[in-house]
Amino acid sequence: MDCLSPSSLVETVVLMKGAQIGGTECGNNWIGYIIHQAPGPMLAVQPTVEMAKRNSKQRIDSLIEESDVLRELVSDPRSRDSGNTMLAKEFPGGLLVMTGANSAVGLRSMAARYLFCDEVDAYPGDVDGEGDPVNLALARTRTFARRKIFKISTPKITGRSRIESAFADSDQRHYWVPCPYCDQHQTLKFAQVRWPKGKPEVAVYVYDYCQSEIENHQKHWMLPRGEWRREAPGSGKPAGFHLSSLYSPVGWFSWADAAEMFVEAEKNPALLQVFINTVLGETWALRGDAPEWQRLYERREDYNIGTVPNGGLFLTAGVDIQKDRIEVEVVAWGRGKESWSIDYQVLDRADCRGPGLAEAYDSARNSLPYRPNVVRPK
Ligand SMILES: [Zn+2]
Structure with a gap:
């Protein structure tokens, strides 16, 4: 959110993430901030127009209604000529248009200084024969010298993932959190989540350095003391952030939840992709696209x-x-x-x-x- 502020030189913010870490909420906070503090034309894209409508009704409307300053700036949709519909919110100095990546018309509808692309890995590869929906939306931001672009997604398939390639082009930041016992920083990795056989519900996190066992509630202390560290130089314009669900705040998604999902996924490979994508926030490599040559060779016939x-x-x-x-x-x-x-x-x-x-x-x-x-x- 600091990078999304107009005072930051970062132009594109990329968030590759697991589920339940508040990704869409970051985007909604940004929308509220734009309306209140830095008004301008803004386009918010969901995978489909239907999802844009649902997000508008369930999240944007309540965001506006429950905030005094926003309620004052966005006029009541019930009043005439309010300029306020389900998919368009007018406010002094700006306009928020919400649309779906499945609508070329929606993506071309306006020039936008701010572009919010939510769940980009769920977008279609091509929209109405006009090409990649993200590129189509990006084209509408080109006239703005100080544009801001925010791309979020849970990643899907290796090699086809938009968020993974955007993250690869960025400065690739990971979140390092300190150990409550030895104060050494490290990133959270699923391999360090341990549990006695058959009891994933009591999983703990074992720190690399001191082998201390850390309980889920201790994240409460660790998360605010963490820091983002870049892993690639990047060009300075795209800032990339990776967060797995292992960082989910206390009370949302625990290490035990992750361990339980993993135990289920071990029994059912279909769940393993869900686990890799939504818990680890990593892409899933499709097997079978290119069979191992030996396996193929052994099946030959004359x-x-x-x-x-x-x-x-x-x-x-x-x-x-x-x-x-x-x-x-x-x-x-x-x-x-x-x-x-x-x-x-x-x-x-x-x-x-x-x-x-x-x-x-x-x-x-x-x-x-x-x-x-x-x-x-x-
Ligand atoms: Zn330690």
Whole structure:
């Protein structure tokens, strides 16, 4: 929140986080601060328009209603011409527009000095054929020399996570907290959460240095005494913060809660991703995207190219189109996604001799839904 203040030189604040540490609340505090102290046009983006509506009703409305100064600045929606709707709040010197990352129209709706992107890893990859929703929203901030951007998310999949790549571009700050016994600082790591077998509900935190056992309630003493330390130089403009749920304040989500979730996740791999994403605040590496070569190699069979082995139920042809040639692979498919490569052909344009053949080739190439050699936006 210090970095979000206009007196800070930081332009982009990135928060990669676990659940239950107050991330969205930071953004809502910022909204209140903008309305009260540094008014200007502000765009707040949730993953969908529906979520933007819900957030507005459940959190922004109560934020305004329950704060005397904000209530005075944002006019009552019941009065006529208040400029105040569910997704737009007018206030002296500024306007807050809330929208969803699934609406290109919403993201293009206004030039914004302040941009709040909540849960960016839940945004669609492409919005209405206009590309990445975060880039679309960012484009609306370019005219402001002193813009501020706040991106928050619980991360999802390794390599596809927006918050992870934004954090990687930042100065990568982690929160170091002191031990109540020896005063040495360290970051909280799940490997140090320990419990007797079968009793995760009594989990404690064992400090690296002195091996002291720390109880969850002692976070009350530790958290305010911690400090953010940068792990990368960064350019100074993006500041990145990582917080796992192990830092969740006392009374919210305890180390025992984390241990219990882990014990459940060990029995059910589907829960393990949830644990990694929402408790550790880290990305989940998909397995199976690229099988280990040995595993694949051991499953090979002998068969003749050009014949469909027993078990092949249907054939597909995959086509890769280049400027000078077309490459085709015919694959037979069986039960359980078993597959056999049946044929592979490279058709050269230069080989298309005879009247009209080269033209027929070009027209076939151009009539395909996917045109080769066209640079497609990311
Ligand atoms: Zn210690």
